[in-house]
Amino acid sequence: MFIRNLLLFSITAMLALNVNAQRQDGYWDKDRATTKQIIVGAGKRTLIRTEDLPVGTTEVVYRITLLDDNQQMANSLVSVLKAIPDPSGISQGSAGAVFLLSKISGDDKCKYAIFSTAEQTKNYLEDGKSDKACFAENTPLNKDAKRLTMDKLCFKDNSGALWFGFESDNWIMKQKIVLEVVPWVDIKLSKGWNNDNRKVIIKLAKSSDLVKKMTNSDDFCLCILEKMMSKYKFNEYENAMAIEKSKAFRDFGNQCLTEKPANVTILNNIRQDAAQYFKKKKYAEAIDLMETAIMDNGTAKVLDFNALGQYYLYSKQYEKAIQMLKAGEKIDNSELRIKLNLAHAYLLDGDYKSAKELHKKYMSQNITAKQSWKAQTKADFEDFKNAGIESKDFERILNLFE
Numbered sequence: 435m436f437i438r439n440l441l442l443f444s445i446t447a448m449l450a451l452n453v454n455a456q457r458q459d460g461y462w463d464k465d466r467a468t469t470k471q472i473i474v475g476a477g478k479r480t481l482i483r484t485e486d487l488p489v490g491t492t493e494v495v496y497r498i499t500l501l502d503d504n505q506q507m508a509n510s511l512v513s514v515l516k517a518i519p520d521p522s523g524i525s526q527g528s529a530g531a532v533f534l535l536s537k538i539s540g541d542d543k544c545k546y547a548i549f550s551t552a553e554q555t556k557n558y559l560e561d562g563k564s565d566k567a568c569f570a571e572n573t574p575l576n577k578d579a580k581r582l583t584m585d586k587l588c589f590k591d592n593s594g595a596l597w598f599g600f601e602s603d604n605w606i607m608k609q610k611i612v613l614e615v616v617p618w619v620d621i622k623l624s625k626g627w628n629n630d631n632r633k634v635i636i637k638l639a640k641s642s643d644l645v646k647k648m649t650n651s652d653d654f655c656l657c658i659l660e661k662m663m664s665k666y667k668f669n670e671y672e673n674a675m676a677i678e679k680s681k682a683f684r685d686f687g688n689q690c691l692t693e694k695p696a697n698v699t700i701l702n703n704i705r706q707d708a709a710q711y712f713k714k715k716k717y718a719e720a721i722d723l724m725e726t727a728i729m730d731n732g733t734a735k736v737l738d739f740n741a742l743g744q745y746y747l748y749s750k751q752y753e754k755a756i757q758m759l760k761a762g763e764k765i766d767n768s769e770l771r772i773k774l775n776l777a778h779a780y781l782l783d784g785d786y787k788s789a790k791e792l793h794k795k796y797m798s799q800n801i802t803a804k805q806s807w808k809a810q811t812k813a814d815f816e817d818f819k820n821a822g823i824e825s826k827d828f829e830r831i832l833n834l835f836e
Contacts (some may be wrong), residue, residue, distance in 0.1 A: 441650050453688050459520075460620045464512040467613040467719075474544070477605040479559050483552075484596045484615045490624030492589075493521050493619040494596070497579040499612045500542045513615035518521045519592045521581060542602075542609045543574035549597040550653060558599045565581040567599070574603040603818075623812035624737045635659045644687065645721045649710060657690035658683065693733040701733055706739065715821070717749040728778060736766040746820055752783035778818075787825050793834055808835045 468484040486493070544631055547564035549555045554566040564570035568588035571578060582588050588596060602609045639645060639655040648654065662671065662682065671679065690697055691704075696736045704727045710719035724742045728734050734742075739762025746755035759776040760770065781789035797807050815828045 437596055442671055459622070460490075462490070462515045463619045464492075464515075466617060468538065468613065469510065469512075469554055471610065471612050472600075474600055474602045474611060475555055476607055476609075477602055479562055479599060479601045481555055481559060482613055484600045487617050487627045488619050488624065490619045490621070492620045493581060493583040493618045494615055495579070495581050495618070496520065496548060496598075496599075496613070496615040498544075498577060498598075499614075500544060500576045501610045501612060502541065503586055511616055515616055521583075542604050542607075543576045543577060544572055544576075544609060544611060545601045546571050547599045548582070549599065550590065551790050552597060555597050555599060564599070566594070572637045576591055596774045617697070620630065622663075625663060625666070627663045628668075630670045632659055632663075635662055639687075640684065642683065642687070644726055647707075647719065647726070648704060653700045653703060655689055656688075657697065660688045661686040661689060663667050688731060691731040691733060701728065704728060705738070705741070707747075712741075712748070715748075717745055719739070721749065725791045729832050735768050736762050736772065738762075739765065740769070740772045740775060743772070743779065747775065747779055747782065748818075750782075750823065752779050755779040756783065758825070765817060770796055770799060770807065773802055774814070777799070777811075778814060781827055781831065782818075782823065782825055789827070789831065790834065793831055797835060812834075 465694060466485050466488050470481060470482055474480050492583065495511065497513065511646070517724075523728075536781055547558065547567035547570040549558070549566065552567045552595070554568075557563060560569075564572070565630065568586065568590070569580075569582070574589055596615065598613055636655050636659060637657045640651065645651040666674075666682075674682070690700055693701070703724060708720045708723045708728075710724065712791070724738065724745065728738050729742065743755045743759035743762065746752070746758060756776065756779045759772050759779060762772045765777065766772070773792055777789045777792035780786075793811070797811075800806050801810055813834065815832070818824070818828075
């Protein structure tokens with residue numbers, strides 16, 4: 435029997451160490467564990483409040499042991515959990531049960547109930563009712579150990595601690611009860627970023643001037659939130675000065691608009707938003723969004739220069755259009771969409787000669803795999819007319835194609 439138990443201990447310890455090597459997402463908080471030895475009078479009830487559960491607690495393991503006089507606990511629950519660092523290991527077969535329960539206990543028995551708020555314990559001492567408890571054990575026992583996770587009711591309305599109610603099953607003698615509670619702390623959640631706190635940051639991000647210009651800002655706001663969570667604990671952010679908070683939002687926002695693989699979706703959404711403004715003839719909004727979110731952050735690609743140049747054209751800012759399109763031309767001198775819009779800008783700015791040179795040079799080519807220079811020019815001239823932009827030289831250019 436001794437050899438078999440020793441073998442079981444060794445196997446369990448090795449499994450636990452292996453789990454510990456793989457998991458780095460949390461830890462048993464032994465410094466804020468609860469260990470209390472109490473005396474309950476014959477047939478009486480008592481309530482014990484645990485130590486405050488640390489921020490980020492996602493589950494607890496507790497052990498209840500009833501002792502006869504002069505008996506001592508063989509090992510503390512904290513020392514037991516050192517061999518089972520992963521809380522899921524506690525419920526993985528008989529090994530966890532052996533570790534938690536094969537400890538000395540007396541013959542006395544008690545019932546117990548667990549409450550998640552002080553309000554729920556109001557009448558327990560008077561009538562012993564446990565209907566408001568998040569967990570109740572109504573069968574008298576002399577020892578018990580369980581794991582409570584966040585999906586249990588005990589964490590639903592938790593106010594930072596647990597209340598254990600005990601009812602003695604001995605109507606003649608007093609009882610000695612040892613209660614041990616050890617919290618498991620999730621490292622990520624320990625920073626205090628619960629759902630309500632995360633919503634605070636999202637709400638603030640949504641109120642920024644840049645986000646108000648975006649029609650699809652979720653990815654951008656989430657990016658800011660993730661950077662905020664990685665750098666600060668929530669209480670650190672909350673206690674910062676207003677000027678520090680503003681700077682943090684500004685810095686994180688700029689980081690979320692840099693050209694990195696993680697930000698591709700954000701930048702593409704901004705481009706699409708600007709294009710939607712353009713289609714709705716909201717040229718000022720399209721220009722503002724492109725300049726603020728793309729150009730000013732140095733993430734512009736050649737087609738961004740083309741798009742912004744086009745927005746300037748339709749807002750009749752021809753010199754700015756020429757300047758922007760030439761900047762794009764320096765990035766890729768073979769991009770014919772920029773060449774065509776540059777020809778339009780010259781024409782609308784009164785420089786027929788420069789426009790004519792570009793048209794004569796490229797009119798036999800396609801600007802994309804499916805669209806020819808000539809067809810796109812005709813379509814663009816019609817769009818200009820529909821937008822109220824006229825030029826006496828439109829026909830002169832079209833005559834070059836004959």
